[in-house]
Amino acid sequence: MPATELKTPSLAEAARLMTVCNACRYCEGLCAVFPAMEMRRTFTGGDLNYLASLCHACGACYLDCQFSPPHEFNVNVPRVLAQVRGESYAACAWPRVLSGLFAHNGLATAVIAALSVAAFIVGFVAWHDPSALLAAHVGPGAFYRLMPHNAMVAVFGAVFLYGVVASLMGMRAFWRDIGAPAGTLTEPASLWQAVKDAATLRYLDGGGAGCYSADDKPTDQPRRYHHFTFYGFVLCFASTCVATVYHYVLGRAAPYPWYDLPVVIGTLGGIGLVVGPLGLLAAKVRRDPVLADPSSFSMDVAFLVMLFLTGLTGLALLVLRETAGMGLLLALHLGVVLALFLTLPYGKFVHGLYRLLALVRYAREKRALAGGTASD
Amino acid sequence: MTLDRARAVDGLRVVDHPRRYDVVVAGGGNAALCAAIAARRAGASVLVLEAADKFYRGGNTRHTRNMRCAHDSATETLTGPYTEDEFWDDLKRVTGGKTDEKLARHMISESKDVLTWIEEQGVRFQPSLGGTLSLGRTNSFFLGGGRAMLNALYRTAERLGVTVCYEAEVVGLDITDGMFLSAVFASGSGLARVRASALVAASGGFESNFDWLKQAWGDIADNFLIRGTANNRGTVLKMLLDAGVQQIGDPTECHAVAIDARAPKYDGGIITRLDCVVFGIVVNKHGARFYDEGEDIWPKRYAIWGRLVAQQPDQIAYIVFDAAMLNMFMPSCYPPIVAGSIGELAQRLGLDPAVLAKTVASFNAAVRPGTFDHTTLDDCRTEGIDPPKTHWARRIEEAPFYAYPVRPGITFTYLGTRVNREARMIMADGRPSANMFAAGEIMAGNVLGQGYAAGVGMTVGSVFGRIAGREAARHARN
Numbered sequence: 008m009p010a011t012e013l014k015t016p017s018l019a020e021a022a023r024l025m026t027v028c029n030a031c032r033y034c035e036g037l038c039a040v041f042p043a044m045e046m047r048r049t050f051t052g053g054d055l056n057y058l059a060s061l062c063h064a065c066g067a068c069y070l071d072c073q074f075s076p077p078h079e080f081n082v083n084v085p086r087v088l089a090q091v092r093g094e095s096y097a098a099c100a101w102p103r104v105l106s107g108l109f110a111h112n113g114l115a116t117a118v119i120a121a122l123s124v125a126a127f128i129v130g131f132v133a134w135h136d137p138s139a140l141l142a143a144h145v146g147p148g149a150f151y152r153l154m155p156h157n158a159m160v161a162v163f164g165a166v167f168l169y170g171v172v173a174s175l176m177g178m179r180a181f182w183r184d185i186g187a188p189a190g191t192l193t194e195p196a197s198l199w200q201a202v203k204d205a206a207t208l209r210y211l212d213g214g215g216a217g218c219y220s221a222d223d224k225p226t227d228q229p230r231r232y233h234h235f236t237f238y239g240f241v242l243c244f245a246s247t248c249v250a251t252v253y254h255y256v257l258g259r260a261a262p263y264p265w266y267d268l269p270v271v272i273g274t275l276g277g278i279g280l281v282v283g284p285l286g287l288l289a290a291k292v293r294r295d296p297v298l299a300d301p302s303s304f305s306m307d308v309a310f311l312v313m314l315f316l317t318g319l320t321g322l323a324l325l326v327l328r329e330t331a332g333m334g335l336l337l338a339l340h341l342g343v344v345l346a347l348f349l350t351l352p353y354g355k356f357v358h359g360l361y362r363l364l365a366l367v368r369y370a371r372e373k374r375a376l377a378g379g380t381a382s383d
Numbered sequence: 384m385t386l387d388r389a390r391a392v393d394g395l396r397v398v399d400h401p402r403r404y405d406v407v408v409a410g411g412g413n414a415a416l417c418a419a420i421a422a423r424r425a426g427a428s429v430l431v432l433e434a435a436d437k438f439y440r441g442g443n444t445r446h447t448r449n450m451r452c453a454h455d456s457a458t459e460t461l462t463g464p465y466t467e468d469e470f471w472d473d474l475k476r477v478t479g480g481k482t483d484e485k486l487a488r489h490m491i492s493e494s495k496d497v498l499t500w501i502e503e504q505g506v507r508f509q510p511s512l513g514g515t516l517s518l519g520r521t522n523s524f525f526l527g528g529g530r531a532m533l534n535a536l537y538r539t540a541e542r543l544g545v546t547v548c549y550e551a552e553v554v555g556l557d558i559t560d561g562m563f564l565s566a567v568f569a570s571g572s573g574l575a576r577v578r579a580s581a582l583v584a585a586s587g588g589f590e591s592n593f594d595w596l597k598q599a600w601g602d603i604a605d606n607f608l609i610r611g612t613a614n615n616r617g618t619v620l621k622m623l624l625d626a627g628v629q630q631i632g633d634p635t636e637c638h639a640v641a642i643d644a645r646a647p648k649y650d651g652g653i654i655t656r657l658d659c660v661v662f663g664i665v666v667n668k669h670g671a672r673f674y675d676e677g678e679d680i681w682p683k684r685y686a687i688w689g690r691l692v693a694q695q696p697d698q699i700a701y702i703v704f705d706a707a708m709l710n711m712f713m714p715s716c717y718p719p720i721v722a723g724s725i726g727e728l729a730q731r732l733g734l735d736p737a738v739l740a741k742t743v744a745s746f747n748a749a750v751r752p753g754t755f756d757h758t759t760l761d762d763c764r765t766e767g768i769d770p771p772k773t774h775w776a777r778r779i780e781e782a783p784f785y786a787y788p789v790r791p792g793i794t795f796t797y798l799g800t801r802v803n804r805e806a807r808m809i810m811a812d813g814r815p816s817a818n819m820f821a822a823g824e825i826m827a828g829n830v831l832g833q834g835y836a837a838g839v840g841m842t843v844g845s846v847f848g849r850i851a852g853r854e855a856a857r858h859a860r861n
Contacts, residue, residue, distance in 0.1 A: 034528065
């Protein structure tokens with residue numbers, strides 16, 4: 008094995024583990040990592056980053072392994088692949104100068120969020136009558152008395168576009184790093200399979216038994232809470248899109264009544280973003296520390312807290328939008344959302360992008376293998 | 384009272400365990416847990432005494448992967464039917480007829496029901512994948528392997544109210560006229576005596592007890608590696624035989640394969656196995672070949688090489704092959720030793736370069752042309768050398784050259800206690816014991832006089848474990 012090509016101790020350890028696991032293969036029914044491993048005999052850094060992103064950290068292979076610590080072979084795949092993932096996220100960051108944000112993610116996110124909220128408060132006061140911040144506003148256009156709609160669109164549009172560009176550049180770097188052919192990304196079958204596998208979190212269930220969070224009894228809780236989080240996020244995003252259509256196409260300004268579509272899906276999404284992250288945070292705290300990579304704890308928590316705050320401030324804004332607290336709540340909500348979008352390409356969010364890409368590649372490899380076997 | 388003299392128990396105070404149980408199970412693997420669960424489900428109170436700590440619990444079950452059960456039709460995870468008659472034919476063939484037909488047929492018949500029963504205890508199966516397709520019809524593979532299977536059985540046992548003690552090796556048995564009265568086991572820094580109405584001995588073989596191995600094999604046993612648990616010291620087995628239980632099998636009879644010589648003394652498991660004998664030649668420490676490497680297909684060839692290497696000087700051998708063969712077999716967890724020439728390879732292995740070069744040259748010269756196919760007994764063979772290589776013989780000529788050092792790796796032993804179809808131990812005078820039962824490796828010799836077929840060890844464990852638990856509970860509650 009060309010161990011010299013493996014740039015970090017985590018990659019070297021991952022290569023050692025994959026060599027051990029490849030001689031055993033008892034875990035091949037648990038998830039996608041081990042079948043993908045079996046298609047290789049030696050492992051480059053890119054291969055290991057690919058396998059690391061296929062891993063959903065369910066922990067089943069650790070509990071099932073006869074060689075996990077204290078055995079002298081010291082096989083701990085979930086932890087080592089988490090370390091490799093963390094390093095791979097930082098290495099793919101665009102622009103490269105911001106890759107350090109991954110290392111101090113909790114602190115960076117907190118500072119950005121605080122500054123962002125403060126900027127909205129200052130902005131509301133500076134551009135308007137200071138008394139408007141603490142006054143009650145009702146009726147269509149209430150929000151825009153604090154911040155003009157065009158200003159909101161300009162700020163969030165710019166940040167959103169930046170996030171899209173930075174994420175795409177990161178994905179490009181990841182795809183190149185794992186050495187997958189560009190053509191795979193245009194194959195509908197591979198893409199569709201990957202989207203299905205990601206949307207159902209197919210590989211977070213330890214092959215059917217469940218995910219191991221607190222103890223050696225498998226449970227499906229983490230998957231459920233991840234669904235709350237992910238679909239909550241999607242619904243909130245959809246709510247914003249519908250509201251944008253309302254504004255520009257139908258000429259209807261927010262706020263909308265509680266029964267209107269943007270409010271209904273936004274509320275459901277907000278509930279998801281409160282319940283899901285809380286459940287995942289609880290699972291993270293309870294999790295056996297032997298399975299986790301301590302250096303990614305801050306990044307994981309920062310992302311969950313930001314999602315939770317997005318949901319919570321959004322729901323609070325809905326409930327209290329006709330009171331004098333609306334101004335501050337709006338600043339808080341917009342500040343949190345802006346900070347969330349600013350930090351997306353430099354935090355835990357990217358796991359979803361890279362995992363999806365890894366699943367695309369896996370779908371392709373699996374079909375190629377099945378085809379190859381059939382023609383033998 | 385029989386106390387194993389090898390274990391220094393003199394001077395330790397024996398305290399009486401506060402509770403009396405219906406059934407005490409010695410051991411903590413598949414057979415023990417199946418017995419415990421079956422007994423508990425039949426209404427008995429059950430104490431499991433496992434010698435290992437929680438991580439190492441389960442003996443050799445930790446290293447298993449599948450079990451062989453008869454079934455009349457394909458299932459979600461099995462590709463086709465495997466009838467009782469076919470199972471019996473396979474067992475008769477691999478044991479060369481050295482089996483108790485009535486007992487074996489009883490086991491095979493019960494195995495059909497065990498296939499669903501074991502799933503009801505929480506064990507999950509998966510379709511056979513990757514390198515195990517050849518067993519996809521006959522053998523049921525545990526999702527996540529043997530330790531996952533054990534974890535499921537322990538969860539079920541504990542949920543049902545079975546008491547499990549870890550680091551609780553049974554070191555004494557009070558047996559009078561074939562009647563079990565109490566067991567003494569390690570408890571904290573001392574010993575405890577527990578009384579029970581019935582005993583299930585499911586504590587494995589004796590392969591980790593080198594004193595015992597050396598009695599059977601002589602000093603060469605020092606060079607053996609033990610593939611599984613270090614806890615199978617045969618303590619309970621020896622006490623039972625000393626107390627008049629009838630012995631079955633021969634102490635040298637065991638499953639021994641050639642494994643990577645760099646493996647740890649114990650517990651190296653599956654990842655140290657090497658099944659690449661057919662892809663090269665095997666030489667001893669003098670650089671000489673000693674057996675037909677192409678004699679037979681897997682699994683027979685796999686299971687004979689442990690004994691073959693045990694008969695070589697210093698119990699070491701080297702599988703030598705070339706670059707053309709490197710990717711034809713499952714890798715071990717250790718990299719092969721590699722060199723640019725045969726002479727250099729010999730130096731790395733500590734062999735005489737001139738001798739190894741001569742061995743390889745004469746082998747190469749003897750290879751006849753043929754069509755290589757490692758999945759059948761092909762026509763690639765040697766002529767004019769002794770021993771011949773009768774199949775898969777190809778010249779070792781493409782650099783770089785590779786070698787794996789191998790030693791005998793003992794998987795399990797067959798010496799055990801004789802049982803009847805109720806898993807009840809038979810005493811030396813032929814009478815069945817009143818309340819002692821055995822299951823798993825400790826009685827596998829009843830059906831496996833020699834030889835092996837993949838997954839049968841787990842069948843013996845689950846089937847006889849379940850029977851033993853049921854019968855022990857029946858006895859205790861009468």
